[in-house]
Amino acid sequence: MSTQILPTHTRPAAPPLARFLVALYERMGVLGLIAIGIVLLVVLGAVLAPGIAPYDPTVGSVTQRYTGMTAEHLLGTDQAGRDIFSRLLWGARSSLAGPLIVVGVTAVFGNLIALVSVWWGGLVDSLLSRVLDLLFAFPNLLLAVLAIAVFGPSLTTAALALSIAYIPYTARVIRSTALRERNLPYVQSPQLQGISGAVITVRHLLPNIAPLIVTGATINFGFAMIELAALSFLGLGVQPPAADWGLMVSNGQQSLLKGYPAESLLAGLCIVLTVASLGYIGEKLGGRAAAGRKA
């Protein structure tokens, strides 16, 4: 071994965390960092809810209705005397779990449909396109409401139905990109060498369209969160007394009109901030993916 081992101590390296933050800042900007911070906070709150929530989110006390902000109830209580802060923390769980299902199912099936139809083309492609066209004929929320009419209201039903509504959008975007990539040399040459389509798709095509998939998923997550919250608001998603942001906005409607806006306002703000942050992150990621594409 003739190569010299570089003395690392001559240039004092910044701690990894700080370096990571600087790199993140250079890519995302101040607003991007704030957005990432908000999303992390929400995720942390959801994960740690059982440990850090000061009260049981579903149990209230009639003597503790509308306490306002006090030391005992940081954000006050609702009309049933339930602690709003605890409900927000627990609500983060279903408010994140629902969109997670939607994004996961949509990503798997949307990409599968897109890649299969691009690879095989011809009859398979036109058949799958017809199916997607049919799904496009239903407005998202209508499809979800119909599924709920059949299977009864629940978060899982709502999320799965919404996934089906989202699949055509993902499939169409990915299909058109994959179609372009399909004819590039890096896909064509392994095919000439007789490597199977599945292997080429997974090992070469998929990594190249991954940034687009991630961006789409981030933006879908925000949409799904709003639409699932809307379904809960309509009484067709998460069922009371569970804590869910959409449900809290609707539950707090009467209190809001009576002059106690805390519950609706805070739950609504949680949705707005999370969705706006995700949208901003998605946009930055998308811009980067697009820039990388041009270079």
Next chain:
Amino acid sequence: MFVIRRLLALAGVLIVSSFLVFAAMYAAPGSPENFLVQGRTVSPDVLAAIREQYSLDDPFLVRFWNWITNVLHGDFGQSLSNRQDVGELLANRLPTTLMLVSLAAVIIVILGIGLGIIAGTRDGVVDKIIILGSNLGFAIPTFFAALILMSVFSVGLGWFPVFGSGDGFLDRIWHLTLPAFALALPSAAVVARITRTAIREERDSEHSAMARARGVPGGLVLRRHVIRNSMLPVSTIVGVHVAGLIAGSFVVEYAFTLDGLGTLLVGAVQRKDFAVVQAIAIILVAAFGIINLLVDLFYASIDPRVRLGLGA
């Protein structure tokens, strides 16, 4: 030619989707006669009579055929929960939804395109504020916007009524103003964004630079070269969002307790009144398809490069 082909495709989609909706309702757990007797114990004779009355014992395809032929004759059947004629129920509810969606569409066009043009032509603070506003506006769920508008303008300031749809044309508009704003807000935010980008692209393009260099006055360049060209991408987005209002209107109607199709649908889903659910689903899918078709036609009429049915 193009129109005929699109109408045929729409008819095909409607037939297939009505079949799917009907099949889904048919396969739904819980039978209609159990719903009708509402948990009371009744003799098998009564149950048989009910099944006979609603022809529940016919084979699936026969029932679908009867239903679809009746629908084509304008007969949507009877509501299971209150025995009312579904067609009549829909006719009573349709005006509110139609008006809400049209008002929202107008707001999207005026507010979205207007703010987009302002942000696109002006740099600095105005532009920044509009971008920020559109970023936030897009993230505000319609039901939340509805509550905020309601508490500020109806409860707080007392300018608008809190609930209900009103009677008479003007009263209705007055009742539907806040709901329409709530419904339009997220879409207006997106449209403003797209408009801004399109305006900037056209403003920096060679043909408008050329026009300015020829000495054409700035206002004229803006109107004739920048805004006119940038409306192409914008009109597609506006169309998509106006079509999307159909489903979005459920939520806003529910928040303001308006007597529109959306509240009827949500109530029918909760009561498992499938006759109503089916009818509304088909009507909404048809409306969605027709709006999308109109948007494409409009697009072709403003862009001379799109030659319908010739190139494709």
